[in-house]
Amino acid sequence: MPVLSCHGVSCHAGEREIVADFAFELAEGERVALMGPSGSGKTTLLTTLAGLRPPSAGHVSRTAPVTLVFQSYGLLALLTAAENVEVALRAAGHTGRDAMRRADAVLASLGLSEYAGHLVEELSGGQQQRVAVARALAVGPRVLLADEPTAEQDSGNRELVLKELLAAEAALVIATHDPEVADRCDRVVTLR
Numbered sequence: 491m492p493v494l495s496c497h498g499v500s501c502h503a504g505e506r507e508i509v510a511d512f513a514f515e516l517a518e519g520e521r522v523a524l525m526g527p528s529g530s531g532k533t534t535l536l537t538t539l540a541g542l543r544p545p546s547a548g549h550v551s552r553t554a555p556v557t558l559v560f561q562s563y564g565l566l567a568l569l570t571a572a573e574n575v576e577v578a579l580r581a582a583g584h585t586g587r588d589a590m591r592r593a594d595a596v597l598a599s600l601g602l603s604e605y606a607g608h609l610v611e612e613l614s615g616g617q618q619q620r621v622a623v624a625r626a627l628a629v630g631p632r633v634l635l636a637d638e639p640t641a642e643q644d645s646g647n648r649e650l651v652l653k654e655l656l657a658a659e660a661a662l663v664i665a666t667h668d669p670e671v672a673d674r675c676d677r678v679v680t681l682r
């Protein structure tokens with residue numbers, strides 16, 4: 491049984507149809523690259539699959555909570571990198587010291603140890619993007635949707651982000667323009 495599926499999904503912005511009659515199934519542990527030109531609807535589709543916007547037609551089924559890495563990160567700028575991750579861990583039921591320990595470990599895995607105590611607004615775009623990935627991975631997601639999570643990374647950090655995403659025991663959809671990222675996934679779904 492898929493952990494996430496949708497059938498006949500259409501998404502509109504006003505009168506304009508952005509995604510048309512889209513069907514998709516994501517199996518437990520499967521890794522899918524979502525590709526397509528800029529403006530083809532990848533972000534629209536991911537936010538719809540995550541349940542953040544209703545489709546204008548069709549149906550989305552989820553058998554597990556869905557975690558989303560936002561394209562624009564969605565971090566709390568006046569908290570530190572570690573606090574951003576701890577907020578997610580606390581919301582998932584982890585308490586004080588355990589949340590701090592887990593946040594430190596996941597930030598370290600993404601090369602951010604020395605920035606854990608920095609305010610997000612003091613970090614570069616690429617560092618903020620890795621904090622957003624850390625926050626998503628920290629909660630041990632079963633279904634993870636990541637919107638261009640390597641777009642702001644240099645090649646070394648792109649590898650780090652990809653390695654950590656692929657090491658997660660999660661069913662994964664990665665929206666990407668990067669053919670090398672797509673090559674590392676099990677299959678590619680392309681929006682036109």
Ligand SMILES: Nc1ncnc2c1ncn2[C@@H]1O[C@H](COP(=O)(O)OP(=O)(O)OP(=O)(O)O)[C@@H](O)[C@H]1O
Pocket residue numbers: 503504508526527528529530531532533534535561
């Ligand atoms: N809230 C909105 N109101 C109007 N149009 C929107 C809205 N959100 C998205 N769109 C339009 O929908 C289309 C798809 O946008 P979306 O961000 O989903 O594409 P994308 O494939 O993720 O693009 P990119 O690769 O550039 O991130 C675009 O043409 C965009 O202008």
